[in-house]
Amino acid sequence: MYLSVEGRSTHPSQMESQNSSLICAICLDRFRIPVTIPCGHTFCQKCIATHWDTKSKSGIGPGCPMCNEEFATRPVLKRNVSMSVLTEAANSTGPCCRESLARGGEATRPMLLCDRHKKPLVYYCRQDKMSVCCECGISECANHDKVLLEAERENQEEQKKVAMNEAAARQAELEERCQKLGESQSQIAAVRNLSDTDLIKVCTLSPSFKRHVSSQESMVLEVPRFKDIPTVVTSNLQDRLNGVTDVLTRVSKLVFEDLEKAVNAAVSADEEGNVPSLGMPAVCSALFAACLSSLLSVSRFTSGTTDRCSLTFDPRTANGHLFLSQEYRKAEHLTSGPRTVPPHEARFDHTWQVLCFQGFTHGQHYWELEVSKPWAYLGVTYETIPRKEKAKRSMVGMNELSWSLQLDEHQLSAWHDGRREIVAGASRHSRIGMLLDYEAGTLTYYGDGQTRLHAFHCAFSRELFPACWIGYAGSDQRYWIRITA
Secondary structure, eight states: OOBOTTSOBOOHHHHHHHHHTTBOTTTSSBOSSEEEOTTSOEEEHHHHHHHHHHHHHTTOOOBOTTTOOBOSSOOOOOBOHHHHHHHHHHHHHSOOHHHHHHTTSSSOOOOOBOTTTOOBEEEEETTTTEEEEHHHHHHTSTTSOEEEHHHHHHHHHHHHHHHHHHHHHHHHHHHHHHHHHHHHHHHHHHHHTOOTTOEEEEOOOOGGGHHHHHTTOOEEEEOTTGGGSOOOOOSSHHHHHHHHHHHHHHHHHHHHHHHHHHHHHHHHHHHTTOOOOOOOOHHHHHHHHHHHHHHHHHHHHHTTSSOOOOOOBOTTTOOTTEEEETTTTEEEEOTTOOOOOOOOTTSOSSSSEEEBSOOBSSSEEEEEEEESSSOEEEEEEETTOOOSOOSGGGSTTSSTTEEEEEEOSSOEEEEETTEEEEEOSOSOOSEEEEEEETTTTEEEEEOGGGOEEEEEEOOOOSOEEEEEEEOOOSSSOOEEEEEOO
16 A cells, blocks of 8 residues: 555555655756745755856856746746645655666656646756756757766766775875875884984995995994984874975984094994994985995096086066176176066076076986075975065975075075074085985085085875075176086
8 A cells, every 4th residue: 555645545656656756857956945936936945056056157147957947037936835845755656767777777767747848758958957858848949968867876876986996095194195104203203212222224335335335235324313303293294294394304414413533433334344234224324325325426426427407587477676697607686676577487587596497206316506695595496486475485495395505604594494403613605515316305505616505305196396586785796697518
C-alpha cells in the first residue's frame, strides 16, 4: 500500500508521476528549498539564483528559463511552503529518480516533461544550465552546446570522482610533507643534544683523505659550540621552515669559523698516520660535508678553474636615480637628481635599485661586484619583489622574497624578510664576491682577499635575480657598483 500526502492510497505509477513534478528543471534533482517565481514555475532557490547571476553577467535581465517570461526587476524569492511539504513527503516515502537510476533499474525512470511544450526533457543545455525538450532545443537552444541528459549525469558523476581523487592525493601529499618535516625536526633536536665532546664524522673527497675514504675510515673534528645554537621551531609550517634555515645559517657560521683550524690539524694528524675512526649521527656528517663541499666550490671559482657567470644590469628595472653605463655593467647613483625614464612594469619607481637580466633556477654561480663607497645592499631576489611601493619593503633583503648584505662604513649586516643579523669582521670592502648554489640552498658572500663574510641558507623555489641597491650621502662623492669581468 502506498500513501499520498493526503493519506489516500496511491499506485506506484501515480507516485512516480507525482515525484516527477518535484524535480527542478535546472539541477534535475528533487527540490531543495523550492521557490515559485511570478510566472508560476518552481525551481530550487539556489538553482534559479545562480541562473540569474549567470545571465546578468551577459547583460540579460531576470526571466523564467522554462517559459522565457521576462521580469522588469529581479523577483524576491520566497519559499513555496506547499511544494516543500510535498518534497519532504516524497523524500520520506521513497528515493528520487536519480537514486533509482543509480541502483540499475529497480524502478521505472520517471518521465520529466517540459512545462512549456509538455514534451520529454531529453537534452541538457550547457549554456543555459538547464534541461530542455526537443522543441526547446530547436527553437531556443539551436546554437547552444547541448548533450543528452544521461550523458550529462554521467559527466557530473565523473567530475565528482575526479575531484575526490585529487583531494585524496593532495591529502596524502600533505601528510608525507608533515612526516618529512617531523623527521627534520628530530634531526635538529639531535644536533642540539650534542655535548661539547661530541665529534663530527666527515666524509670528504680531498686528496689528503682518499686513503681513509677508500678504507671506510673517516676524520673526526671537534666543534665545541653546537650546544649554543638555538633550535626552537614553532608548529606553523612556514615558521618551521624559517626556523630550520636559521639554524643551518648559524651552524654554518660557527663551523666555518673553526674549519680552517680543524682541517689543518686533521691534515697534520693524517701525515703522522694517527687518524682515529669514530661513528657519529648521519646528520652531523652530512652537515659538515656540505660545509666542506661549499669551501671546495669556492676554491674552484676563485682559483679560475671554473668560469664566473657574466652579468649585465637590466635597464628596464633601473630606478631613475641610477645611470647605467659600460655596456650595462656599471650602475651609478646620479648626484644631479633623477633622470627621465619611460614607465615600465618592471621598474623600481621609488627605490634606488636595479636587477640583472640573468636569472638562475639551478646550478652554482659566482660573480664579483666592485663598490666605490660602502653604502649599498647586494643580494638576490625573486622576480615578484615589490617595485611600485614607496615603503622600505621594496628594498632587497627587506621582504620574504629576497636576501642581501648591507655594506656600511661601520658595520656589515645580513638582511632577509626585514630581519637584520650583524656580520663580524672588517666593514670596508672594495670588492664583494657572491656564490649561489641553488640546489644546496646557499648564498655566500666573500670580501677582499676572498674572506668569507656570511652565508644564507634557504630552500629556493623560484628563479633568482641578482639585485643591487645603491645609496647616496648627499655629497659630491660618486656612488657606483660595477660588475667585474
